Amino acid sequence: MSDQVPAPSAEKRASADVLLSVRGLEVHFPIRSGIVVERQVGSVKAVDGVDLDIPRGATVGLVGESGCGKSTLGRAILRLVEPTAGTVTFGDVDVRALAGEDLRRMRRQMQMVFQDPMASLDPRQNVQSVLSEPLRAHGIGGDHRARVRELLDVVGLPASAANRYPHEFSGGQRQRIGIARAIALEPQLIVADEPVSALDVSIQAQVVNLLEELQDRLGLTYLVIAHDLAVVRHIADVVAVMYLGGLVEQAPSDDLYATPLHPYTKALMSAVPIPDPVVEDTRQRILLQGDLPSPADPPTGCRFHTRCPFRQPTRCAEERPLLRTVAGHADAHRVACHWAEDIEAGRILPAASAVVDPDPVREPDPQPDPAT
Amino acid sequence: MRVTDSEPLLRSEPLLDVRDLSVTFTRKGGPTVRAVDGVSFTVRPGETVGLVGESGSGKSVTSLAVMRLLPRRGVQVGGQVLFDGDDLLTLPRDRMRDIRGRDIAMVFQDPMSSLNPVVPIGIQVTEVLERHQDLKGETARAAAEELLFRVGIPDPRRRLKEYPHQLSGGMRQRALIAMALACKPRLLIADEPTTALDVTIQAQIIELLKELVQDTGASLVMITHDLGVVAGLCDTVHVMYSGRIVESAGRRELFGEPRHPYTGGLLASVPRLDAPRGAPLHPIPGSPTDVLSWHKGCAFAPRCPNRLDACIGGPPRLESLGDRSLRCLNPLEQNEEVPA
Amino acid sequence: MSLSEVEAATESEQVEQPAGNLRKEAWKRLKRDPIALVGFGLIAFFVLVAIFAPLIAPYAPDAQPGRGMITPTNIPGPSAEHWFGLDASGRDEFSRVVYGARQSLLVGVVATLFGMAGGLLLGVLAGAFGGKVDTVVMRIVDIMLSIPGLLMAIAIAALLGAGLWSVMIAIAIINVPVFARLLRGQMLAQRGSDYVLAAVSLGVRRRPIVLGHILPNSISPVIVQATLTLATAIIEAAGLSFLGLGGADPRVPEWGRMLADTQRYLASAPHLAFFPGIAIVIAALGFTMLGERLREAIDPKYRR
Known part of the structure; x- marks a missing residue:
C-alpha cells in the first residue's frame, strides 16, 4: 500500500500551499512472544498506509x-512514535530522516495539544515553569516572565496563574495552559489529539473557540484528531475519516457532511446523536454489526467489509480500495470504496437489518438473524 | 422471552x-x-x-x-x-x-469494573438468574444464553464461557444489560x-x-x-x-x-x-466549579448571562410553568436567541 | 485481549492520574493519623536522645562506676542509682543504652543513604534509558535479590573486615536492589505519561526530562521505602554487631554488640539483654510505623 501515491495529490504536494504531506505512512507495532528468547510473532498495524496533505493555515x-489509529497517526507525524514506513514532509524537510539534535530543533515547528490536560501537565511544575520550559529547551532568551504573562493573556488566563500549580485549575483552564504551552514556541503546526473530549460539555465550546481564535491570530495550521464528528465538522476545513489504520474518506467538511460517500462515514454520521428531538425522531440510522476487528489481523480487501451494510459479494473481500475521486464530486472529495457510485445512486441498498427507521414505525425485531 | x-x-x-x-x-x-x-x-x-x-x-x-x-x-x-x-x-x-x-436494576458507565474479572460471563449471568428467578442448573444456563442473544451478543454459547476481559467494551456493556434484565426489572x-x-x-x-x-x-x-x-x-x-x-x-x-x-x-x-458550518458556538463562561451555594442564590448565577441582582439574593424556587418546571427568576423568553 | 483494545493500549497508555496536591493531602492525612504521630514521636525521642546523650546519661559510656560491685555471678540489676543496672564490666547500662542510640542512628542513616544513593543511580539508569541498559541492570538486581539479605550482608562485612564502616557498607549494598527496582518501576510508569510525551514533543532534552520530570514524580515511594529501610537497617546492624562484625572500638556502645556481650550472663543478668533489645525494637517500630502510614498516605493503592 505504501508505495502507491495517488495521482491527484501529486501536483498538489509541489505547491507551496501544503505545509505537511504524509505519504504511505505505516506504524506497525511488533507483537513479541517467547519466554527466554523473544521473537516477533506478528504486528499491530495501527497505521497502515496513510496519505494526507495539510494545507498551510488550514x-x-x-x-x-x-x-482506528488516529492518535498513532498524529504521534507518528510528530515522531513521538516511530513510523515503520512512508514519508512525512514538513515544508521541504523530510521529517523521518531527522535524528538527534536536528529532530529536537524541528520540534519547535510542530506542537501537540493533549486530550487529558491533567495528565499532560507535570503535577509538580507551576505554570511559570510549564510555559518557560519550551523557551529554555530551545535556548530562547529574553524575559521569560513577560513571555509567560503574554501567553497566559493570549489563552485567556490571568497573569496570576503563573505561580499556581495544575491541580489548582479547572479542566478547561488546564487545557488552556496546555494550549499556551503548545504555542509558546510559535510553531507552524499543532496536532490536537482529542483537545476537548475530556472536558465538561459547557467548557468544550470555550476551547474550540480559543483554538479558532488562535488560528486566526497566529496563522496556525491544525491537525485536529477527535472521535466527535460534530466537533470536527465545526472546526475543520477538510475532514479525513479513518478506519482500522487507513483513511476511508477525505473531503472538504461541507461536502463530507452533505454527501458522505463511504458506508462507514454514513454509519458514523447516523450514529451521532443530535440534541434535537424533532431530528432524532425522524432520522434513519444505519447500525453497524459487531466491533472493530483486530488491527493485528485486519480483514483482507476492504478493511470495513466485515461490518459493512452495503457489502457486495465481489471485490470487497479481495481488493483493498484506494482513495479515489468520484464523478460528480469535487476532486478534493475522495473515497476508498469500490461501490461508491452505486451506493450513491441507490443501486446498492444497505442490508435491511442494519437500518433502523424512525421511532413510531419501528417494531420489535422478531427474529434478528442468528449468528449461531 | x-x-x-x-x-x-x-x-x-x-x-x-x-x-x-x-x-x-x-x-x-x-x-x-x-x-x-x-x-x-x-x-x-x-x-x-x-x-x-x-x-x-x-x-x-x-x-x-x-x-x-x-x-x-x-x-x-x-x-x-x-x-x-x-x-x-x-x-x-x-x-x-x-x-x-x-x-430495579442498574447499569453503570464502566462495564469492566462492574463485572467480576475472574469469573466467566456465563456464571455471572446465571448467578443472577439463580438468585432472583429460582432457575437451576441447565435451565438457568439456557436462560442466560437466551439473554445474551437477546441483547445482541453473537454466539452466546461461546461467550458464556469467556471472561470479561475477552469481550470488547460494547459487548461487556451488553452483558451487563443482560444481567440487569435477567430478572425482568420494572x-x-x-x-x-x-x-x-x-x-x-x-x-x-x-x-x-x-x-x-x-x-x-x-x-x-x-x-x-x-x-x-x-x-x-x-x-x-x-x-x-x-x-x-x-x-x-x-x-x-x-x-x-x-x-x-x-x-x-x-x-x-x-x-x-x-x-x-460556520455557525458560531456560544460557550457558557466559567466552569461548573464556579458555583454559588444554593442557599445564597442561584448556583448558576456566576456563569449566567441573564443574571439579575435578585438571583444572588436568595434561592430561586422550582416553579411550575404549564408545560415544565423551572428554577429561574429571569428565564429565557420563549424562542429567544441565546445571548452570546 | 479484546479486539478494539489492542491499539487503544498501544496508543494511549493512561497512567493513573497523579493528583497535583498529593503531597499536601498526604501531609494532611499524616497529621491526623495517630499511628503516624506515635511513630514520629518515637523517632523524635530517639533522635533527641542521640543528640543530647551527654546531657541525659549520668555516666560516660566507658566509665565503670560499679566496678567493685561486679562478680561473674552477681551483676546488679536496675536500682535507683543505676536505672538499667550495671553491665559485666561495672558500667552503667542506662548510659550505654543512651549513647548506643547515636551509633544505631548513625549506622541506620548512613547505610540507608548509601543504599538509596546506589539504588537511585541504578534505578535512574534502568528507568531512563530502558532497553539493554535496563536489562543488564535489572538482571544484576535480580541476582542480588535472590541471595538472602542478611547472609549477603554477613559475607560482605566479613570480606571487608569487622568495623563500623563494613557494617554500613554491607547494609547499604543489600538495600541497593530494593531501591533500584522500586525506582525503575516508578520511572517506567512515568515515562509513558502524557506530560513526559509533552516534554519530548516540546524538544526538551533527555536529561532535563529525566531529572526534572520523571525522577521527581517517581521519588515519593522511594522516600517511604527509605523510612522502612531505616528500621530494618537498625536491626540488621544490630545483627551484624551481634555476630561480631560490628565496631572495632569496644568502648563505643552499640545495641547489637551490647546484646552479643550479654550472651554469657543471660541467665544471671537478663536485664542486660532486655534494655538494648527493647531499644532496638522501639527505634525500629518508630520508623516502621511512620513509614507504613506514609506509604498509605502517599500511595492510594495501600489505602484502606
Missing part, C-alpha cells in the same frame, strides 16, 4: 473511533 | 416517586457537601426519564441514593424514594436487597451507559435500550451528560445543576424552547452535526 480534522 | 403488550404509556400511578431527595457528604475535618439538594421527580411505568448534567451536578449521586448504594459512613440521605408505594430509604436491608436486581437505571463507548457502539446500545423498554414495558432512568442521547430517548428530561433540578420538561418542550439559561447555554455550546 484545519484538517481526523475522525475515527477508538482503536 | 416475555413480551408484554405495550401498555398505555402514562398510567397515573408513578412507579418511582422521588420526593425531596437530598444527599450530604460529611468528611472528617472537611466541609460538608450537599451533592443532591431537594430533588423530586417521578417515573411512570414504561416511561423513560433523563437526568442530565455535567460533572458535579449530582445526577449520579441521585441514582446511587435511589438504589441505596451510597456508603453509610459520612453520608446523610434525606427525603423519600417511593417505589410502588414503599419508601426505599427506610426499607429493611434484606428487603432492599431483594428489590435491587429483581425490581425499573432500569442506566448511569452514563454509553460514555465509555464509541458512537457506533453507543448507537447500538441506545437502540437496544429503546427496544427493551418497548418490549418489556420497563421504565428507564437515563443518566447522562450528553444532550444528544437524551433527545432521542427520553420522554421527560430533568436538567440538574449543582445538586438541584433547574428545569424539567418533556423532551420536545425542553429542546424546542429551553427556558433556563443553563439549558439554553448547553444547547448553544455544543456543535451540532446538522447545523450549518
